[in-house]
Amino acid sequence: MADYKNSGSIGWESPSNIALIKYWGKKGNQLPCNPSISMSLKNSLTRTVLSYEPKGNGDQLSFLFEGKRQVSFEQRITKFIENLSDHFKFLTDYQLSVSSENTFPHSTGIASSASAMSSLALCLCSMQEEISGVEMAEDEFYRKAGFIARLGSGSASRSVYGGFAAWGESNSFSKSSDEYAVPFSKYTHPVFQDFQDAILLVSSKKKEVSSSAGHQLMENHPYASARFTQANKHFERMLGVLRSGDLEEFIEIMENEALSLHGLMMNSTPSFTLLKPNTLELIERIRSYRLSSNVPVGFTLDAGPNIHLLYPKSEKERVVPFIDSELSQFLENGKYIVDEKGEGPQKIKM
Structure with a gap:
């Protein structure tokens, strides 16, 4: 040894x-x-x-x-x-x-x-x-x-x-x-330095498709090539947005990415529909609130029905009451997780 x-x-x-x-x-x-x-x-x-x-x-x-x-x-x-x-x-x-x-x-x-x-x-x-x-x-x-x-x-x-x-x-x-x-x-840009993430819990059931299986669906996906082209363009745009602080474009790209992901799963073989009725209701309400209030709040999703609601900390006093009054009724047991941008890993003192 x-x-x-x-x-x-x-x-x-x-x-x-x-x-x-x-x-x-x-x-x-x-x-x-x-x-x-x-x-x-x-x-x-x-x-x-x-x-x-x-x-x-x-x-x-x-x-x-x-x-x-x-x-x-x-x-x-x-x-x-x-x-x-x-x-x-x-x-x-x-x-x-x-x-x-x-x-x-x-x-x-x-x-x-x-x-x-x-x-x-x-x-x-x-x-x-x-x-x-x-x-x-x-x-x-x-x-x-x-x-x-x-x-x-x-x-x-x-x-x-x-x-x-x-x-x-x-x-x-x-x-x-x-x-x-x-x-x-x-x-x-400084506007992103204290970004908030409210994780809206539509369902705590185990997701229908693992990430590994989801990636495999792309191997023979009819829209794989178009997706990779789209992702490269979105990546380039997002780098620019993160530098400029353009929240309108940030939200546009982020939401399009989330829905593209779910669209790919819906038209893959086999097909998976991971969005739930309450997910769609939440998306509509978020978009309606954004239009009526001019609050720059947007959503993204991983491979499941739960929504990450992202917004600047300066809007927290407006967004949290909106979640509680308009969105919580569509969440499992009314629950959501309050999170925000973090500073990264930390070594634990032993």
Whole structure:
């Protein structure tokens, strides 16, 4: 066995993110068919603690989620870890124990794989530093964490950064890469610096199609080529909007992206309709309110029925009463989650 530190524990908390330009369709080893950009959240986090010790006779990995063994996710993480030997040569020498918990409930339109895989990737990069005694430069550390997170869940690569992050090669952003995400927050207009996200819970039922299955639907989709062209154009426009602060165009692109995603699922084979009647009612009411009030509030969705309602913090005193009076009646048990743009992952003091 190599001469490494024998044992230790590391903890990281990492946020979920909401994509403004959607990643839908992949190629090769978790590489995107189009660039995407997202906003990392503040309150919707996964906290992961990774403990390691010299390998004995037991399983290489044990996994607990919120104190309970989760066999299906344990199998996924075991396979993920096994495939990382080229990137972390030391892993074969250690037994790992992973304990994870979320600050948000399941199936609420919050990307748990993004926060879970990014927090685990950050732990693995910190483990490398601990056992080798060599610290990486900060940008190198987060770039490698994003690369590793991507191998577990594509959108997780964006969660290693706070604020806005882009993932996927594009001629409109010279620093962009398919291999890892890159931060974009330093380029954004001040209006986006305290952006709010109210997550409107239409249904907490498990979604009908997993993200992995959804990406596979794009392989033979009749509109795949047109979608990737659209996404590249939207990506370029969104980069400009985030710089200029044009909220009208921001909302136009963001909502078109959300509905394009669901349109692709509806006309794929097999077909999935993930929007619920209450989702459509909420969309109509949001648009009507925006027209009548001139409040710059817009929606996006992931692959499910729940809505992310995004708006500047300066409008919070108007938007929250609107949610409570006009929208809450269409939500499951009247519930929604209050979140906002976050500053990114934090290492947990052990």
